[in-house]
Structure formats: structure tokens, C-alpha cells
Amino acid sequence: MNGRFDGSSQSGDIMAESLLRLEDIEVRRGKGVVLSQFNLEVHAGDVLVLHGENGSGKSTVIETCARLLSLENGRVFHHGKRVLDSEGRRTSPPEAFGLTLQKNGLVGDETVENHLKTVCFLSEKSFDLTEILASYGLDHRRHDRIAQLSGGQMRKVAVLAGLLPALLTNEPRLILLDEPATGLDEKALESLVNHIGQLSTAGHGFIVASHNSKILECATRIHNLKTEKSNVPNTHEPWKSTATQHSTSLLSARVGFRYLTSTQAAIARNGLTALLVLGTLMGFVDPSSIENRSLLVGFVLAAPFAAGLAGDPVLYIMREGRAVDWWRAQVQRLPSSDVHSLTIGFVFTAIGCIVFLDGVDWRITALGTLMHWVTMNCVRFIELSTLRLVRPNAVFLRLLLPILILPWALVTDFAAGL
Amino acid sequence: MEGSYYLTTAYLGMIAGLAIWTWTVVTRSRSIELRLAAVESTVGVEASDADSLAPQSINIANQDATD
């Protein structure tokens, strides 16, 4: 697809702020070039609706804007700052932006309220969600887990999460919505159209991929990835945000902690693996009959090492519904299981010391804790490296894990000398 | 005697490896040539468009090899 559009609907002497600029973009997916020499600019107040046939590249434009795809050529700018280019640079956007993917990007174990609050925290804001949830018919569901919702209700949560960065501030924000109307009931669709109108009047910029006629009525520009035409939308009162400032540090670690606390996935995956290894060793090995300290230390460190090989449970949780892509667009470091991994590493190494070495050796316990954390993060790194594949679950990742055995064999040798 | 046993095991394994590898590659090569010839004769396709994924790389390969 070729497209060269450098203007916007804004005219007059005062040019509105540029929220997004795509310059000379080329994107390949599978065996085809989906976008080629594609240029686009969205200013404050624009509602650009991408309206084309299936497979024409609408989602590719949205995902390119969200920094989710690799570029063969070109650059992506948010608020005038380069956030992605074909040389591989990928930096944080200067301002939070809203994103609703075609798949919802939600973690089923989160509650509706917790997910939306997290979106608020990404914008460093706090906001009373009651009214907004009511307008989408979700107020009675705010404390429910997302997995308990119907498909349409999940879509509402995903759309709300996409709109929130703009609802939280009176400063212009970029909102990217991929097929937001799909699955919404009449009332929710009316609320969405209303919000798009109010927010664009307040100066926020939208890119929406949609075929829905009501969404098309909100557009200031309609773009079919080849040509573009202007449109005059209905007038709306501008949105006034009532959100307050709320800064949250270590958000990724906190979100990871919350995911694992609500699902117990760290215990189910890593903890049980360590327990099985420890139990098996205890069943077959009589420590009192072994003189070789290296071997005993090896038995102690086997459980945290095996638990690390089970991988990062947060990544496992986030694989559902493209949640990992939603998070990748929003933050530089994905939610992690640092707290749980350090705890599991510590506990199982300490138990191993008691069983095999007749008492806790703090230096070996510290090494075991570190071993678990490093191993888990190496597995996480390898898993993240394959997420771009069409079938990431079909690759034989475990074949690469023996790379971790040699370093830890040397660490075990070192630990035995302590 | 025991050394000869290890020696035989090692060489038999390697000979089997070489044989399986070569057999697989040659069979795949023949099979794909036959399939391609059959499909091409059906549609009468020109053989000139060998790589649809990155046609520009043909130029790069040409340059590389002629250097």
C-alpha cells in the first residue's frame, strides 16, 4: 500500500500540536509488504478513521503507531519525539497513549477495576471510574475478574482502557483504537461515539480502524490507506478531565506482583517444579552417605535452577489475548516476577541447605536465590525473542536452555569451596 | 579389544549419520524438482521469479558474487 499524506484537517494560522507522525514507513508481514512509503500525520483534535477492506493494512498502521512492529524503513514520532525507526531504535513515548488492539490485550485474572486503575497509573493519574463504568454498563462488574465477563463486556473494558489516557487529562493525547465497535451493544457504542466526539473537541487525537457507520460519523478524516477525504463530524461539548495527579514507582514490578498474587502462578509453575526436584532428590539421595561437598551443593542448587528453567510466570499469564503486546506498547520493561522469583529462590535454596548440608549456609542461599532469578530471566529473554513468530509456542525453546548448565556447574564448583 | 568396540561404535554412528543426512538431502532435492516441474508444466510459469520475498536481494547476491 502506498500513501502520502502530510496534511491534516487543521487549517488556519495556528497549527495544532502534532501527536503522531509516520514518515516513509515500510512494513513487511509474512511474505508481503503491507505498507510502503506510507506517511501520515495526526494533530490534536483529529479523528482519523482508517476505513479499508479486510487485509488492507489498517491494523498494521495501528500497531506501527503503537511501536509493536519492526520497520523495514521509516520513522514513527509521538509528540515530535522519534519513538521507533528502521535502525531498531525504540524509545518511550513522551506521553502515555491509549491503545485498544483487535484482540483485547487483557489478563483474565485481573479485575476490571484493577486493570483500569493500572492504565490510570501508566498516565500517572488517579480517577474515579464509577461514572465512566456506568456509561458502558460495567459498574456492577468492576470487582469481577475479566475472565468472568462476556466477550462484549471484555471488549468494553479494552475500549475503556484505550480511551482512559485521554479521559485523564486536558493535555492532548494520542488514542489508537483497532475495531473498537466490534461486539459493543447500542448503549456502549453510543457512549464510545460520544467520548470520541468530546475528547477530540478537547484536543485529543484519534486513529480508529473501523467499518462502523457511527464511528465514521465522528471522523474528521477518512482514510482508506490509498486516499483520504475530510469529513465534518457532529459537534460535542469538550471533555473536562477530573483526574488527579498520582505517581506510582516500580509499576511493572508491582503489576507483576499483583498478577502472581492473584493467580499463584509462581507457586504453581516455579514453586512446584522446585518442590518436585527437591522431593525427588530427597527420595533417592542419602546425604549422610555422601562425602563429596560439590555434589551436595549441586543437590542444593538443583531446585532453584530447575524452578528458573520453568520460566517467568508473568510472561506465561500475559500470553493470553495479546496482553503482552498491549504491555509492550505501553512500557519499556514488561511486568516481571522479581519479588516472587527472589522469594522462591531463597526459600528452596534454604530448604535444600537444611536437607543436604545440615543447616542454612547464607552464602549458598544467596547464590541459589541469584541463580533462580538469573535463570528465570534468561528463559524470559529467550521466550520474548520468539514472540514475533507466527507460532511462538511451536518452537523448541528448551533446546537452548542447556546453555545455562555450564555457567551454573562452574558456580556450583565455586559454591562448594565456600 | 574394548578400544575396538568403542572405535566401531563411533564410526558406525558417524557413517549412519552421513548416510541419513545425504539420503535426506538428495531425496528432498529430487522430490522438490519433480514437484516443481509438474506444477510448472501445468501452469506454464516462467522460472525467472525465484524469490518473491525479497527480490531486491537478488541484486545484492549478484553484486556479492561478481565482486
Add this chain to the structure above:
Amino acid sequence: MSTQVQEGEEGVIYMRGRVAEVLLGAGFFGIMATLFLGFHWAPSVSINAFESPAAQRIFYWHVPSAWAAFIAFGVLFVGSALWFFKRSAFGWRLHVAGTEAGLACGLMTVWSGCVWGAAEWGTPWDWTDVRLNTFGLLTLLALFLVLGRQSQPDGVETRDTFSTFGLYGFVLVPLTYMATRIWQIRHPGPVVAAGDSGGSLESSMALVLMIGALSFTLFIVGHMLISMRITQLEQRLEQVQNSLDGGI
């Protein structure tokens, strides 16, 4: 070599096929000659130097196959880099050929090494021996790349991801090569390219190893050329089939 360049021209593809088969045949003849010379011409080692002197003759294929594996991993690296940085389809064919040849030669090396280890050390594998482990990892990487590629539809995402792993993995090649020079834990030190310390091989043994290395090199180059031709033909077949489907 200009006959190999004009990719896409039917005659050239088949010309490469003949070159490949000649190289394959010459390599195979040399490999068999190495085996014969290793058994009937090269002298036996001193009984005192090895626990299992007879098993030492494993080296006449073990060392050349390791050498061939290094060449294949080098091709894999160059191919990965050409695809990743230049989007070269030729580079992708090199990547595919390098992984398959690396896997075959790597497995032969690891297998023969394990059997020799069992005879000489009393254990087929030692987790603390750096060269053994890094070489094993390279072979596992090649297996990962071969199986992984078969599990995915061909496309830019597949090629980018596996090329990245090919680039990461190449770090292991110099590490493996230098391993016995830096940390000689159990593995024998270098015997052919030993530098100042001098090789410990008798000249006839060295000659057999050289013939073996040359033969294995010819053999895997022939294999890699055939593999590249297969990849090219597979791509063309898919393109023709797409045109039959009314697609691209």
C-alpha cells in the same frame, strides 16, 4: 564463480546442482580414503599416552567433522547477518544450508566425542568441560533452528527471529575454538594448529587429518549447495502454487 550468481535463471540452478554433486562425490571419496588411511597407514599411538589407544583412531573423523561444523556455523552466521542487515534472500539460503550442515556435522562430532570420552575418560559427557559443552550447545542451536524453521510458515518474522538466534549463537564459535587454549579441563589441547606450543602429532597422522579436513570441507560445501538449491526451489514452488491459488 559467476555461474552461481544469476539466481532465478533455471539453467544456473541446475548447473549449481552438478557442481554440488561433484563436490559431494569428491568429498565422500576423500572421507572414505581418510578412514582407510587412518586405519591402515597412520601409526598407532603410544600405549602409555592414552587409556584406550585403539579408540584414538576415532579422531580421523572426529576432528575433520568438527572442522566442517565450524565452517557450517560460519556460513550460518554470514547468512544470518546477510538476511538480518541486508534482507538478502541469498543470505537466508546460506542460513538454512549452514544450520542443516552444522547440525549434521555437529551431531557426528558430539557422537564420536562422547564415544571417545566413554573409552578414554570413563564418562561420555563432562558438564565442566568448556569445549565439549560449547560445541554441544552449538549443535543444539542448529537443531533448534532446523526444527524451529520447520514449525513456522516462511515469512519475514520467521527469518528475522531465527537469524537473530544465528547471530547470538555465533558468539559460541570463537569461545569453542579457544576453549581448550584457555580452560583445558579435560578436553585434549590443540594438536594441529597449536601455535608456539607445537603440535604433538606425527606427520603421517597430521596428513591423514588434513586429508580428512579437506574431504569433509568438500563434502559439506556440496551439501550446502544442494540445500541452497532446495530452499530456492521450495520458494519457487510456493510462488507457483500461490499463483495457482490466485494469490500473490
